[in-house]
Amino acid sequence: MTVLAICAIIQAMLTIDIVTIFPEMFDSPFNASIIKRAREKGLVSIRAHNLRDWATDKHKTTDDTLYGGGGGMLMKPEPLFAAVEAIRGECSVPTILLTPQGRLFNQQVAQELAQESRLLFICGRYEGVDERVRQHLATDELSIGDYVLSGGEVAAMVVVDAVVRLLPGALGYEHAAAEDSHATGLLEGPHYTRPPKFRAWEVPEILTSGHHARVAAWRRRQALMRTLARRPDLLARARLDAQDRRWLAELGYNGPFAHGQIDSER
Numbered sequence: 396m397t398v399l400a401i402c403a404i405i406q407a408m409l410t411i412d413i414v415t416i417f418p419e420m421f422d423s424p425f426n427a428s429i430i431k432r433a434r435e436k437g438l439v440s441i442r443a444h445n446l447r448d449w450a451t452d453k454h455k456t457t458d459d460t461l462y463g464g465g466g467g468m469l470m471k472p473e474p475l476f477a478a479v480e481a482i483r484g485e486c487s488v489p490t491i492l493l494t495p496q497g498r499l500f501n502q503q504v505a506q507e508l509a510q511e512s513r514l515l516f517i518c519g520r521y522e523g524v525d526e527r528v529r530q531h532l533a534t535d536e537l538s539i540g541d542y543v544l545s546g547g548e549v550a551a552m553v554v555v556d557a558v559v560r561l562l563p564g565a566l567g568y569e570h571a572a573a574e575d576s577h578a579t580g581l582l583e584g585p586h587y588t589r590p591p592k593f594r595a596w597e598v599p600e601i602l603t604s605g606h607h608a609r610v611a612a613w614r615r616r617q618a619l620m621r622t623l624a625r626r627p628d629l630l631a632r633a634r635l636d637a638q639d640r641r642w643l644a645e646l647g648y649n650g651p652f653a654h655g656q657i658d659s660e661r
Contacts (some may be wrong), residue, residue: 409439409511409562412488413551414478415518416457418443420548430556433565441555449477458521467522475528479515488513490534493547493554494523497536500554504537508554509561516554518547580633582626584617616642623648 413421421443425431433439447455451473458468479490489511498504508514517524517533529536539550559565587598601613619642622629630643631651640652 408437409509409559410513411439411441411555411558412482412513412515413441413443413518413548413555414446414475414482414516415443415546415548415551416446416520417518417546417548418445421552424552425555429565430559433559433562436564438562438564439559444478444482446474446478449474449481461522465522469522470519470524470528472525472527472532475517475524476532479517479532483513483515486513488515490515490517490532491554492517492519492524492529492533492536493538493550494519494529494536495538495541495543497538500537500539500550500557502557505554505557505561508558514558516547516551518551520546579618580629581618581622582629584614584621615639619643620646 415421421441425434425441425443430439430441434441446457450457457471457474459471461467461469482488483490489508491514493516517528537550537554539553544550587602591598591603599613601609604610619630619639622633623643623646627648627650630648632653635643635652
């Protein structure tokens with residue numbers, strides 16, 4: 396069987412490989428809820444690989460001191476290169492290093508990764524990885540925020556969760572992912588469920604009216620209001636139509652709008 400044929404078989408579902416020195420950290424998060432169901436449906440295959448399996452000394456060493464001095468330890472290049480090259484073989488696989496120095500992970504990046512057939516994540520530890528891993532092994536670097544974690548494992552869990560829920564069939568309601576906060580460029584507005592009155596607080600009357608067009612308009616306006624109040628920076632990038640902009644003007648927003656927006660009425 397040719398290399399291309401083997402890669403094509405692998406691409407039948409999303410295959411995610413994770414290289415880590417703590418593979419046990421992924422057991423519980425990936426065996427519950429949406430990710431568990433997606434795995435059972437055959438939508439995604441997730442494998443956590445123990446980096447120490449590719450260490451060659453008797454102590455299974457994966458880190459060493461820094462050249463030039465300084466505190467802390469650094470992940471060695473030899474086991475990382477050996478692990479990644481063995482896992483991806485001759486297939487072309489996006490190889491993503493989780494690092495505070497990477498590009499910021501957001502919903503758009505999640506959507507981008509969800510289009511791939513294979514993903515391989517490298518979880519750093521300690522002071523990070525040898526620079527040669529960045530330069531010659533990783534094809535991308537991602538950060539989940541401007542803070543420092545003990546390692547890339549938790550970041551990998553965040554990225555995998557965000558990506559898997561975008562796979563067709565992963566969620567019970569097929570449009571749920573498209574309506575989430577950030578998926579539309581806006582934060583979601585408020586949601587309610589039974590009972591219609593809890594203590595002194597009632598569900599807004601519009602939501603029980605049965606008028607779907609008015610409900611949709613109310614939800615859109617609420618999303619705009621919440622985004623303006625909590626994350627006005629998102630409005631400069633969100634796709635907004637003429638009605639959205641009128642509502643925002645009424646709410647006092649006078650900031651910039653993204654280029655190439657849809658100008659038609661809703």
